[in-house]
Every structure is written in structure tokens, then in C-alpha cells.
Amino acid sequence: MSDSQQQPADDRDELEGLIGTTDEVVRSIKKAIAENRPEAAAELVKPLHAADVADLFEQLSPDERVALVNILGTDIDPEFFSYLDESVREDVIEEFDTKQLATVVNELDSDDAVDLIEDLDAKEQAELLQAVPPEDRALYEDALRYPEESAGRLMSREVATVPSYWSVGETIDYMRSDADLPSTFYDIYVIGPSYRPIGALPVSRLLRTDRPVAVSEIMNTDLKLIPAVMDQENVAFLFRQYGMVSAPVVDDTGRLLGAITVDDVVHVIDEEAEEDLLALGGVGETDFHASITDTALRRVRWLIVTLINTLIASSVISRFDATIEQIVALAILMPIVAAMGGNAGMQVVTVTVRALAMRDLTAGSNVWRVITKELAVAALNSIVFALIMGTVAAVWFSNVPLGLVLGAAMIFNMMWAGLAGTVIPLTLSRLGMDPAISAGPFLTTTTDVLGFFSFLGLATLVLL
């Protein structure tokens, strides 16, 4: 892992000059806002890329954000909104009136516009949709009809298309004339009857081919047609799996509706990875930019789960209070059994959750191989650690049977962790629940309960 270690000192040097929002720039802008010098602040923001302005806003306090929005006004690059973190965006949008928002939305590509509109509350959304031109309104309303996080929300409506009977020359002439194309595109879709895409033509290939050649001769025909209702997670999977740069989106009759490009998918990949990471860490969604009360509330769920988990464990321990009273060493050693089982199990859960997310574990054919492998791994490691800890305990308390009991309980609990670490996420996934969220708490409840029960139970039988 040494290659991937974060080395912030080097990092900062490496990106020096490549990113706009250096610490110094942020400090200067904060200072200009604090000292009420709006022109100076605006001047500092001006040269920044829209993405850097978004970054800057994320580093400001809520009051500074409001001040800067008022300073910049409509000078803000509309693209800025696409780069902004959602929880900060809500704050910023509140400072805009409907008319200003409509101007912003007009200047965005349709996918970015939909991304902004979908986060508004129902009333704001209705007002904004009234303020945009009717043809755009229809388009946005149409996009909002698709489920959240679906291909239909992600796609851009602007697509470059040509009929299959055209030549390269005709295509180039058309591209030069037609104004209603996306600002940048990587593939041109070749359209057959009923507006169905039948091929894709990478722009660089079009450029490298002589004018008389027919587009149908040089197009790629192994298209991945993405249904508009497809979940964005599956869209990301397809892009990643096949190394795609863009893909056509179709309705249920196969008609072309729009296209998804890889830059949108990069965001989805980030989001999905973040969701899994945060879920495993017991955080529902990213709350880095959220307020104190929101953050506290969002984290309560997991703490309640932890509390219930430990209450169950405590009630198991309380059944053995007589045993503990006689042998206090048990109270001293029992956290070891629970922790080793819990952590070994979380290793398995993490690997299994990742494999499920990467679709490495969907086929029925490899489930049994994974389970038996994890059991074998657990057997190896549990025996090693049981030997170590059993010896330590026997020496520490000059009590060989106590060491044997500890070792046996550790082997039992770590074997269980190996089994449950695969079976729990797999079962949750089959039941349609997100294993990243629920597998951890389920697992540690069982490793705590079984850890305490096996150790204290065995001790009661053997040592008393």
C-alpha cells in the first residue's frame, strides 16, 4: 500500500499552479468579504474555473457564501452549479430568485439543468418550470418523469445523429451547418428506421475517413443501448466494464432519447463508491458540508443500532454474572473474543460488499467458492490467534484451562465471522437491501453475542 499513501506535502506541490483555489486565494477572498471590499473579492473570483468557484464556496462559512453570492450576482458561470456539493447548493440557490435561476438553467446543458431542478422543493420547481421557455419546460418535465438516479435523469438530450445512408462528407457538412448539437461530443449516432440507433461513429474516426465513404461502413455496431429507466449504478457498471466514453439512451420501443457521456458517469462512480464507504462507516450520506443538527440527526440511526446491539450483548453477559463474580479474569478477557470476531468479520463483509458492488459476486456459480474460501481463511487465522491468545491468557492468569476456553471461543467466533461475513451481505443483497448499510451492524451483533456467549458459557461449564 505504500505506493498509494497520501503525502499531502507532495500533493500540494504537485497540484500547485493546476488548481485555482489555493489556500492563499481562499484566504484573500475571505479577507475581502470580511473587510467589505466587494470589487476586490469579485476580482479574485473572476479568473477561477467554475469548478474552483464551487470548491471555494464549499470552504466558506454560510454567511460568507451569502455575501459572495450577492457580490457575484449573475456574473457566476452557470456551470458553477453543476460542480457544487448538494448541501451547499441548497444554501446558494436560496439566494437566487426564480428569474435568475431560470437564466442559469437556460445556459446549462439539459442534463446539468435537470440535476439542478430535481433538487428543488416542489413549489420552487413549479415556479422555475413556469419561468423557462415552454419547449424547455416540456423537456425538463419529461426528464423528471424518470426515476431519480436513472439513465433518463443522467442523459443529455442534445445528441449528434445522422441517417445511415449518409456519407462521411454529408455528415461533416451537416455538422458544420447545424447549430443544435451538444457543445462537445465524442460519438455520432447512426439512426435507422423509427429513430432507432443502429451504430456509433467515434468523431475521430469520422475525421480520419475520406468524404465519399458511407457512415454505415465505418460505424461500430456493437452498441450498448441504455434504457432510460436503468439505474445509474448499472449505467456506471456498463461504462466501466466496456471502457465506454458515451452511450445512447433509448425508450422502451428502442427510440433514441439522448446520450450519456463518461464525465457524468465519473460523478456516479464517485457517488456510488462514497455511498458504500460511508455506509460501511455508519454514515448514511455525506454530511461533511451539512449543518451540526443535520449531521447529528443523520448519525443517530447508526448509534441506535449500536446501542441495541450492545444492549443485547450486555443481556447475554448478565446471564453469566455469577460466573464473572467468581472469575473476574473472564470480564478482563471477554472483549478480546468479541473484538477479534467482529473485526475478522468486518474484513469479510468489506470484501464481499465491494465484490457485490463490482458485480464480481452475482453469479450463483462462485458463491460457494467464496464461502468455502472465507471459511478456510477464518480457520487458518483463528487457529493462529487462538494459540497466541490462549497462551497469553494461560500465562497471565496462571490458568491453563482458562487459556483453552479462550482459544476455543476465539476459534468458534472467528469461524462464525468468516461464514456470516459472506452470508449476511449476500442474503441482504438477495432480499433487495443494501448490504453496505446493514451487513456491518448485523454481523457485529452476532459476533458480540456469540463471542460473549461462547466464552462465558464454556467458562461456566469448564472452569466452575
Added chain:
Amino acid sequence: MSDSQQQPADDRDELEGLIGTTDEVVRSIKKAIAENRPEAAAELVKPLHAADVADLFEQLSPDERVALVNILGTDIDPEFFSYLDESVREDVIEEFDTKQLATVVNELDSDDAVDLIEDLDAKEQAELLQAVPPEDRALYEDALRYPEESAGRLMSREVATVPSYWSVGETIDYMRSDADLPSTFYDIYVIGPSYRPIGALPVSRLLRTDRPVAVSEIMNTDLKLIPAVMDQENVAFLFRQYGMVSAPVVDDTGRLLGAITVDDVVHVIDEEAEEDLLALGGVGETDFHASITDTALRRVRWLIVTLINTLIASSVISRFDATIEQIVALAILMPIVAAMGGNAGMQVVTVTVRALAMRDLTAGSNVWRVITKELAVAALNSIVFALIMGTVAAVWFSNVPLGLVLGAAMIFNMMWAGLAGTVIPLTLSRLGMDPAISAGPFLTTTTDVLGFFSFLGLATLVLL
């Protein structure tokens, strides 16, 4: 979070027909291998995309992989190797002799070839480099001189370039004539004196512009020039931050060396997200496809850390054995204090690690804001849970002072968790260590030790 729930049943339907390696195909191929029908197996593999063949191999047992390699022989699409998981790739490559590998490498783009060569051991690498044409050898040796996981390893050497004084027409004619271009490209780099890139021209824009216009008039000049030694994590950051599709890579004098495209970056983003996820889960690197002994060995490190952590905690408990002997309820309740602190702290660690990875927390300006926010969140939640659990304990054991002691210990430990959850990852990051790997163990050691110490210590003072 309900929107992002995994629903495998739907998933499979959604991707039906879009991915080649369905359960059925995998089963049929396994069957053909088992029944020694090589032609049937080859016939089933033939229509699959290289990425699907890679997927298929990942689902086979080691023996089946060897059998299928021998069946397919040199019919395998070279691209297949770029898609294959590293640990599986090692197995597969062993079945190829140097000459066969040289053929594969020749057919790959230079970045994919380097990706394959860098994983070979020194002897295999030397042999392979002897077997490729001299001009390619120089190119690969050059690439291998850059650090692992650097832009120099990631970039493709094939780049489309034009001088700045050319027109659109000249550029198009040149693209049509010149054969030494990448298979697909999205930007053409405009080159100034000393072969320095001075602009980028999206291919679609070139296509849409009239022939007489000069390329220097329509090129983008806000280039992000990536130094070849830059760490891939920073490359990914720049692509994500600025929504880039390709970027030029330069040497330390600013000369153009090659280009990185977004499809390579998608892999990096996946890798980096996976590293953080697995590290937080206590798994060093992905071991899903690794052998049993390798997997067991890789997981030992974290289990040793857990063992040391719990041994320290146990030694803390043992100092209070006399207290526990008198009040067994303490042994029953003490896991609650440790677990609530540990889990609340891991929530903070997870959010902080993610913010560091996303560079949301590099600026000195927002560190204090984050720490005070987390302390405030911890104060809110610890008071709520201390009230609940204090009451439960007081009622359960009919002992109000015990409830007060428990509540006080919980508040202390959860406040500590809020502080340590931000400060530990930040400090590790400043020291050049990966917070995703080490922050968790550090944190839980402190929350265990302080949890047991504060609860049992306070109990000794107040209740005896």
C-alpha cells in the same frame, strides 16, 4: 438511501442482453471445459467482448483458467489482458511463453502494454523486453522509469498533434493521411516551440469549423499540463474536478510526452475508492480473487492490530478487577461505553477520510470549523444517548448512581471520539501516512481504553 439500494433481481433484468457473461453462459463454458469439449468452449467464448472474457476468467477456478487459456491460445483478444483483475492476470500470464506475450503486447495501446509489463517479475520483464521490436522496447523502458501509479505509467504515447500555424483543413487532411495516431482520440493538441502543448482542440469542434479557420483561433488555451511524475491520485482529482476527457502529459521542460484519457482515469478512481473502502474495513488490498493462504496472510496485519488494541484494553480492565468483583453490573455495562465511543468515532473517521481523499479538507482554513462542528455533533448525540442508557442502567440494576456513572462515561468517551475522529486522520495525513489504513485502529484503541478507564475509574471513585 433507499434510492441507491441494491436490488439484484431488478439489476439482472436491467443488464440482461447488455452483458455477455450471464450465469448461463458461464455455466455452459464450465460444463464444456469439464466435459473436455474444447471446440464447444471456444465457440461460446468467441462472441464475447474482451471485458466479458476477463469477467468469465475471474469466475473460473484456477484449473479451469489454465484449461481455457490452452483452449483459446492466441485467439484471445489482447485487450482481454487490460480488463483482467491483477491477481487473476498473474495466473493467466504464466501459461503464456515470452513469444506469445510479445505478440499480445505488440497489439495493445502503449498504456495498456505498460500496465501489463509492469506486473511481471524482473526476469520475465527482461525476457519480454528482449522479444519486442527495439523501438517499442525503448518506449516501454522509458515508461517503466516513471514511478508506479504516476501519470507517466498511465499515459498513452500515441497523441494527435498539429502545429499552431495550421488551418482546420490542413489538420483534417493530415489526420486522414497519417497512420500513427491513437485508435480513438477526443482532443488534438496544438504544439508550440520546443514541442510544448499550447492548446487543445476537441475533435467535435474541429469537425464543426470551416476548413480555412486557423486551429489557434478555435483551440482551448486553459490547458492542465500534467507532469509525467504526478501521482495518479492527483491526475484523477484533476479529471474529476474539471470534468476533463483527456489531458496532455509533459516532461519537466514542458515537452509533450503523451496523453491520458478519461477511461484510464475511471480505473484509477475505482482503485482509489476501493483502497479507501478496504483500508477502512481492515483489508490491505483487494483479495477477492487471491488464494486462501494469500488472503489469510494479508488479513493478519489488521488482526494483530486488533489483538494489541484489545490486550491494552484488557490490561486497563484488569486494574479494576477488585471493583468488578464487587459490582458485576460494571462488566455487563462496560462494552456499551466502548462500543458507542468506537462507533461514533468511526463515523467521524469515515467522513474525514473521505473529505481528505476528495481534497475537501486540505485548506488550513476549514480544519478548525470541522473540528468544532464534530465536537458540537458529539455533544448533542452523547447527551441524548447518555440520558437513554443512564436511565436504562439505573432501572435495570435499581441503582441511580450507576446510571449517572454510565452516562458521564458515555459523554466523555463520545466527545473524545468526535475530537479524535477528526484529529487522528488529519494528523496521520500531515505525517504522510494513509489515514484510511491507520486512523480506525488508532481511534478504537483510544475509545476502548478511555471508555473502560473512565467508566470503571469513575465507578471505583463513586460507587465503592
